[in-house]
Amino acid sequence: MLANNKKLKPPFNYKTIVLVLLIFFIFIFSFQRVGMPDIVDRLYEVTLDVIGLKETSKISEGLSRISDEMWPPAIETKKDINLILNFDASNLPFYSYIENQKVQLYETNIETLELESREEEVLFLVEPFGYLKVVIIKIIESIEIAFWASFIALIISIPLAFYSAKNYTPNRIVYYLSRSIVSGLRAIPELISVLFMVLAFGFGPAAGIMALGLHSAGFLGKFFAEDIENADKGPQEALQALGSSRWRIIKEAVLPQIMPQYIAYILYILDRNLRMATVIGLVGGGGIGQELKGRFDLFEYGHVTTIIIVIFIVVFIFDQISAKLRNKLIGNSS
Template identity: 40%
Template sequence: MNTIPALADAPHTPNGHQVISDGGPSRTLRLVLGFGALIAFIQSLFVIEAKPEDLISGAAGMADMISRAMPPAVDQLPSAMWPALETIDIAIFGTFAGVFLAVPLAVLAAGNVSPARPLYYLSRAVIALCRSVPDLVWALLFVAAVGLGPFPGALAISIHSVGMLGRLFSEVIEDMDMGPVDALTLTGATRMQVFTHAVLPSVLPSVLGISLYRLDENIRSSLVLGFVGAGGIGFQLLTAMNLFQYKTVSVLLIVTFVMVMLAERFSAYLRRVIA
């Protein structure tokens, strides 16, 4: 049998296996992209007015602030527990609500399973809107609507999570194997049956993994939302900073660090269990 010329001329590995090009970017394209990235970085230095010498000259002020924060006010630790719990619960509520709202939007926004093009574009627009408005802005809006406290923070995390999760979930659905979907469709199954018996089982591991990542991110985000009055330990941290209570600030930062690390480890453990 004759060898195909294109394969016969292909380079070989030391073991005799042929190496077939993967169609990746050429060397010239990689150089152009690298040069473009370098130019983008250099221009950013001018736009942000980067002045490393100011950071060096201001190191003494930073050191003075750190020295005034030592030792941490451990007697304030009990009063930090409730705001810390608020912060975690804001993230939990926001993640669960975000997943609950993002899943149906993602199904409508996935081109391979969306029932109609108008619904596809509408759901894409809703997801983009939720994602494009920062969670801090959502928090300000909800604080104006329902007042100060953890509830507006939870609502802000929920809406922003819908945007981020909706986009990721829709991409997972679009990349799924359509074989089971086509098979069920040919048997006359309803859209709900196709979703529950073909789409959901195929994407569930990825959806759970993404949701856990989002929970990890939401805990960090909920810390910042306290700066605009949305509850949690962030609000207590801002209050201590405004009152120049740096020893209280240091103990709150320690609590925040421990909380974030525990949430990250727990999230990683759950992802391993799911995988």
């Protein structure tokens, strides 16, 4: 027996080889099934296209349909003043002007039944940054959705966390109940739950807020609960020995310990919700996504570019701010 104890375990045995072969076959099988060969083909083709060995490629054909229209990004709005209700030329919107433009109009001549074109001068109200303004208003709505969703997540997750932390749950039934609520909330992706929320709350931000809020409450609940369970027991025991009640122990010995992680989680959830808030609009959750979907369906790719740039800038700025905040709040300086 002693000799056995002193023998070094071999680095691999027949099990390892079987496992590697199994993974290899699954890999090959799945590679065919999901169309990976197609990806390789097309990437190869587009490489040849780029270096000039081939005339066209499927990728460049596909993208060229919209790439010409995507640039420049649409920033201004131009409206025929005849279509604006109660238009008042003496009281124009801020930073806008009226432009006189010749427009080709086509009409069918009833007698000859031929299409005739004629030129007509039409007055347009031009707002040079009009569309940018629309996008900014919409992205602000998305930011608001993210904030409210995170707030709702916070409110729901704090009691859930204490009920699903082993050392603070009142009893086992409550523990398992809240644990299953936490994992249930996390299990449903927000893009799916927003479909149900649209039925419940109608199209618009409310549905988005509820879908994002419930999903991220699942995340926060789990993270918080684990932190409460792992918090240093020493100070908690010290306060217990001083005759302190449970909630006082939570407030004075648990919360100060877990607060830095809480703040980090909340910032992460806020960051994540902001990115998701731009997406859930695609399925009726309000915010910038709704605008993006609308423009994409109308083939207005210049507008789509503007929206994507604005989303990128906002997400980037927020990322920077939250990284700074996290460092400042969690940093070890007193």
